[in-house]
Amino acid sequence: MGNNSIREKISAANGRALNVYFTAGYPTIKSIAELIRSLEDAGADLIELGMPYSDPLADGITIQNSSKIALENGLNLKILFEHIAEARKTTSIPIIMMGYFNQLLQFGVEDFLKLAANNGVAGMIIPDLPMNIYERDYKSLFEKYDLSISFLISPMTSDERIKQADRLSSGFIYVVSQSSITGKKGEISEAQKSYFDRIESMNLKSPRLIGFGIHDRKSFDTACTYSDGAIVGSAFIRALANSEDISKTTHSFIQTIK
């Protein structure tokens, strides 16, 4: 049933799992392997590796811009897998690839999953792949290649769909903290907290990581009190924007969060 490394890692983090997103190919293609190593060294528990896309519908301006730069740098999926393979020689942190479904479709879904598995990827996040289509057409392929999948839920997701996400997610449940695109700042509101409470009281089987708007220690700590951990993305991309030393930036960024 999917790759176990993600759940093992979350469980070992004792309710404070930190999943860090970065856009592959940003700021440079060369930085992919270095970022994976640095994040592992600095104490991240999971990596969400964004496959840059021309039309990232769920993403705010920070991730849009990093995607644009990554594509201008010449990154494509073939090159990306080479760099993941390179990083895998010296790292073991679970890597979850995040991308839009059209990218997999054009590559060929099975070809993609096979390459991902062969290069040591642990799972996928595909925000625009509907759960029912996944279950009908692709679930068996994910199982064949031992790759996990993590579905998103939002404050507007019905209990019935949350249960469906719980049943189908073999990685974690990606709890989108607010009805928004990525990259929002600000404190976690009371309304958000009651939404997190509601999810927590459902006693779901899957681990839950909260993402969208988690950008500093305070929001990370708050998120962790309601879940198994959190996902930080845009804030890390912003930190990388002016980085002169990827490894240093990564270490100091992780220290400000965890």
Next chain:
Amino acid sequence: MSNTNAVNTTIYKYHPDQDGFYGPFGGAYIPEMLHANVAELQEVYLSIIQEPGFKQEFDELLRDYVGRPSPLYLAKKLSAKYNANIYLKREDLNHTGAHKINNTIGQILLAKRLKKKRIIAETGAGQHGVATATVCALMGLECFVYMGAVDIERQAPNVARMKMLGATVIPAVSGSKTLKDATNEAIRDWINNAENTHYIIGSAIGPHPYPDMVTRFQSVISEEIKWQLQQKTGKDHPDYLVACVGGGSNAAGAFYHYLHDDRVQLILAEAAGLGIDSGESAATSILGTEGIIHGCMTLLMQTDDGQIVEPYSLSAGLDYPGIGPMHAHLITSKRAKVHAATDDEAMQAVIELSKEEGIIPALETAHALAILDRLDLSKEDNVVVCLSGRGDKDLNTFITYLEERNGK
């Protein structure tokens, strides 16, 4: 197989199934943050628009506010030139100058029934933006229109109109800064404001139920063509039905009542831009492959890696890298045929219709006129061209084009 069965199969062939699929195309490939909104629409759209009170309000507004029915005009000089009876379905005479208002009237009535307070829209040429701003003014709803920064420049009169109507025009500055990017921005706005906002998509694109919903609201076009042709020709169908296609809303509306009538050849005119093989084109179905754009599976222009390619056309309403899923299905199943017209051919058609018939068409619409000479027409043939919009908004483009041409 009995006759009844045969008829039933035919009737539903080009309509979407319950998940919004037209053959392999369509569906709803959306992030979870939009699921509740889209699911709500999927659940209620048919019952709302079939409700007698809704229909009555819709019909009244189309008649008294939009000015429907729009005339079906036999263009005599064009007919002589192309050696067939060329009828123009005059959507350009609608209030706000294009077919777009048929859909925005329908969707604003729907939005009111869904108790949404805030309306967003994307626009390319600005016609859909104007039509949305208009119905928002009419109904007193707040209106935000996303428009590519490049299009804001080339469609200045429509931007001014939207502002006069009380809408806020928000420039989309990502990507190619045209229709695709305006649509991305509108979808992101919808994710951020899912609870109070209705997104009025202007084209027959997007996640299910949008393609079908937009098509149904636009289908007043083919409904009228039917009885108008009956009156004028004694037959309720043309031999050829021609429409330009970007996302495909005017074509969808003009085709709707003839989708399953094999006596009618359905012809789509795409924008070839500088030429199909020039690298600067928006001929989506010819250059496109199967993939997902703006929440639906369809034909779109993309790289081997699934990155969406920026299209090009001089016309702001046709430079969209995808095509509505119904059209993708009509084309791949050979029900509809596609021709492509270049910028130059479309401009020639603008000039021709202006001089010969005294009608200045929108640049988008002109693509449909520009491909008439590719059809194998005979004197008896009745051809209906959907004259989707008027050219006032394109005057700057026309003037620049003519100056450049005369300067050469």
